[in-house]
Amino acid sequence: VTSTGKAAINDCAQHALWTERATRSPMQEAQERLAQPGIISFSLGLPGTDLFPTGEFAKACGAVLEANPQALQYGPPSHELKSHIVSLMRARGVSCHERQVFLTNGAQQGLHLIISLLLDRGRQIIAENISYPGFHQIVGFYEPEVLPVSTDPKTGMDVDKVEWYLAKGMRPAFVYAIPDGHNPFGVSMSVEKRSRLLALAEYYRFVIVEDDPYGSLFYSDPPANPMRALCGHRVYYVGSFSKILAPSLRIGWLVVPDHLVPYLSIIKEACDIHVASFSQHLVAHLLNSGFLTRHVEGLRSEYRRRRNTMLAALSRQFPSDAEWESPDCGIYIWLRLPKHINATRLLDLAASQHAVAFMPGSVFCIHSEPSAASSLRLNFSYPSMARIDEGMLRLGAAVSSAEKRSTRGRAMSRGSTI
C-alpha cells in the first residue's frame, strides 16, 4: 500500500446519516439519575416495584416450564395469549378477533411496527406537539413533516386544528393520539372529541394510531371507550402489559385490521424474529387464573392513593403560583410553574441540591414551546406515599430556591431565568 494508494481510497466505514443528528435520550438520562443514592424520582413512567406480583410470577414460571419445554423454543405467537387479549379488549368495550391481535415487545415496539407499516420517509403526520418522547424517537428516523396540534389540559387533543390541517389539504400518514391518561398531561380525551376525530378519519380516510398503555388505570368512573371500540378499520390500537403487569417482560399488542397482520409479521421477523415465547407463556398462564383483574383493581386503589397524596402535597407546596389538573387516568401529573422558572435548569438544581427528580416539560415537545419550558411531568405510580410526601417537600424547596435565584437574577440582569 503506497501512500498515494492510501490517499485515493475513500473510507467505506462512515455511519448512517441519522447518527449525525442523533441526540441523547432524556429517558436514559433519567434512568441513570435513578441510580443516584437517596434520590426520589418522579421522572419515569415506572410501575411501583413494590406492587409487582413476584410470588405469582414465580409460581407461573415453575408451572410453565414443567408443563411445556416448548416455552423455551422458538415458536409462533401464542393463541392462548391472544384470546386473553381479546377478552381484555372486550372489557374495554372493544370487539375484536384473535386474527386482529399482533404481539409485540411492549407498546414501544407496537408503535415502531405500525409506523414502519404506515410511514414513508418525509411524509406528513399529525401529532400533539407535547406528547410521548418514545413516539418522537421512532418517527424521527423517517424525518416526517410533523403537523403539531395542542392539547387542552381538560379535554385533550385540539381536534379543530386537526380538521384545519386536513381542510388545508394536508394528507397525514396517520394521526397519533393517547386518548386515555395522556403522557405527559394525564388528561383523557373527551367523548365528543373522540367522535369528531373519528368522523374526520372517515371523511378524510386517515388512520388514527391509538396509543393506550394507561387506559386500565382509571381512578373514578371507567374512561370512555377507546376509539378502536367505535371503528375497526381506521383505528390501529396499541396496548401493553407493561403498566398493568410488569414492564420487564416486554409484552404488548396491536389490534389492527386482519389483512395487515402478514405485513407486521414480516417486519417483526426482520427486527427480532418474535416475542420471547417464555414471556408469552408466562403472561398467558397468569391470565388463566383470572389474577389480572384483581391485580389491576389493586393497582388502581394504590395508584389512586398515591395520586391523592401527590395532589395534596401540590396544594400544600404550591398554593398560588402553579397549575395542575387531577388526572382520572394514567400515572402522570403535569405541573405548570410560573413562566420565569426554566424546568430543565430546575431539574439540575433539584437533583443535585435537593435529591429529587422529574421530567422537564421540554423533553415532551416536538417543536419547542414556552409553556412546556416552565412545566414538568410528575409520575406518581413509582414512589410510595411516604416518598411522594418527602419528594414533594424537596421539590417545593427546589422551586423556592429557584425562585430566589430567579428574583436575584432578574433584579441583577432583567432577563435571565433560572
Add this chain to the structure above:
Amino acid sequence: VTSTGKAAINDCAQHALWTERATRSPMQEAQERLAQPGIISFSLGLPGTDLFPTGEFAKACGAVLEANPQALQYGPPSHELKSHIVSLMRARGVSCHERQVFLTNGAQQGLHLIISLLLDRGRQIIAENISYPGFHQIVGFYEPEVLPVSTDPKTGMDVDKVEWYLAKGMRPAFVYAIPDGHNPFGVSMSVEKRSRLLALAEYYRFVIVEDDPYGSLFYSDPPANPMRALCGHRVYYVGSFSKILAPSLRIGWLVVPDHLVPYLSIIKEACDIHVASFSQHLVAHLLNSGFLTRHVEGLRSEYRRRRNTMLAALSRQFPSDAEWESPDCGIYIWLRLPKHINATRLLDLAASQHAVAFMPGSVFCIHSEPSAASSLRLNFSYPSMARIDEGMLRLGAAVSSAEKRSTRGRAMSRGSTI
C-alpha cells in the same frame, strides 16, 4: 359531505411503499409446517427441545424473583450479564470490555441494529449470495445494492471476489460474514481467508459484520478465532444465547467499538425500550453457576451424534447422486442434489406425501442461482437421532419419487423438472 367533496379527497391511508414488494417469509412457512401432524422437520435452525435445561431455568426463575423484584421493572442493561459475555468472548479468543458489549433481542436484532447504524438507503454492501435469509430480510428494507460473492463449501466466502469489487471502486457500507458454521453451508471460513478479509478491511477501511450464533457448537477441534479476535475496530461482532441456551429468551449481544454504543442505545430505545430485564437476570443467574460451559459441552456431544447420524443416513440414501460436506461447526448440512431436481417442488412432495420437511436452497439466495435451486439445507440439532434416521428414509423416498416423476417428465417433455 357532498359526493363532489368525497371525490376530491385523496386517501391518506395508503401504506408504506415496502408493503408493495413484501413477500412471505420462508421461515414462517416452515414454522407452520412444523405443526403438521407427524411431520419430521429438518427445516428450521431450532435447538433440540429435549435438551433445554428446564429444571435449571425453573430454579433460576425462583431465585431471581426472590432476590430482586427489580427483575420485573424497567431497567438498564445488566452489567453482570455483560461481564459474563466478556468471559464467553475471552473463551473464543476475543478480548473486549463490558463497555463494548451491547445487549439485544437475539442475534436478529443485533443485525438489525448494526445495519441501522451502518446503512443508508441504496448504499452498497457485500454479502455471500447464499446466506442467512434473516439478514436479507432486514437489509431489504434499505434497498441496498448487494454485491454478491460465492461460498466455497470447504473454505467459505470467496474473498478474491470481495477484493475484486473493492479494486473496481465499490465502497460497501459493510461486508456480511458468517465465518463459523455458516448458514446454510455449514462451512467455517479458513484461517487464511479470515486474515485476507481483515487485511482488505484495513486497507479499504470497511467494516465486517461478523454473525456468530454457532461458533460455540464445534464438533472436532475448536474453530479458528472469530475475526473480532484479530481486529477490534473493523469487526462488529453479533453473538447469541439462542442456540446455546434457549431461543425463547431472545437474548443476544453485540461487541462493537465503545463510541458506537450510545448510537445503538438510541435505536434500541426507539425500537422497543430495552431487552427484557427478567430474561437478562435469568441468564446472568444461570451463568453465575458455571452451568453454561457444561451445558454447551453436552450440546456439542449430542449434536455431534445427531450430525453423524445424519451423515451416515446421507451415505446410505444418496450413494452417488448427491454431494455434501461434514460440517465441523453449526447445525446445518447443505445437500446438493442432481440438477434436474427442483428443491422447492421436492419440498411440496416431501411434506405432503412423505411427512418430511427441509429448507429448499432457493430460500437462501439473494440473486437466484441454479446450484441453489437443486440444493437443500438440513438441520440436525432439532430432531432426535431416531427421528433423523426415520426422516432421512422419508427424504430418500421423496427424492426417489421425484426422480421417477422427473424421468417420466423428461421423457415426455424434454425439459421440465419436478
